Amino acid sequence: MTSTAAEAKGFSNISATTATFTLLGGKYAIMANATGTGTMGLQVASADGTTFVPVHTAFAAVTGFVTVDLPPGTYKFVIATFTAVYARICRVPA
Numbered sequence: 001m002t003s004t005a006a007e008a009k010g011f012s013n014i015s016a017t018t019a020t021f022t023l024l025g026g027k028y029a030i031m032a033n034a035t036g037t038g039t040m041g042l043q044v045a046s047a048d049g050t051t052f053v054p055v056h057t058a059f060a061a062v063t064g065f066v067t068v069d070l071p072p073g074t075y076k077f078v079i080a081t082f083t084a085v086y087a088r089i090c091r092v093p094a
Contacts, residue, residue, distance in 0.1 A: 005072065008090035015083045017077050025072035027092040036083030043046045045074040052076060067092060
């Protein structure tokens with residue numbers, strides 16, 4: 001794990017899959033809202049470092065909130081069709 005791991009990451013007014021980002025691991029809250037119709041989900045890099053797998057059911061509504069337990073790792077939000085997406089993932093203090 002690199003020293004650039006974060007407790008939170010946010011994206012404003014996006015409409016495509018994000019660049020990867022690194023999280024420390026633990027319990028995280030994911031909040032999102034978007035325009036239009038589509039899906040958005042969070043994926044984590046698997047052991048090979050290049051294949052990404054889903055870690056929660058994708059949001060299919062224009063607003064969503066979920067909490068998930070995540071291991072330390074590299075993640076990305078995957079967006080299909082939604083526009084004007086505002087998404088934030090942040091660590092929930094123990």
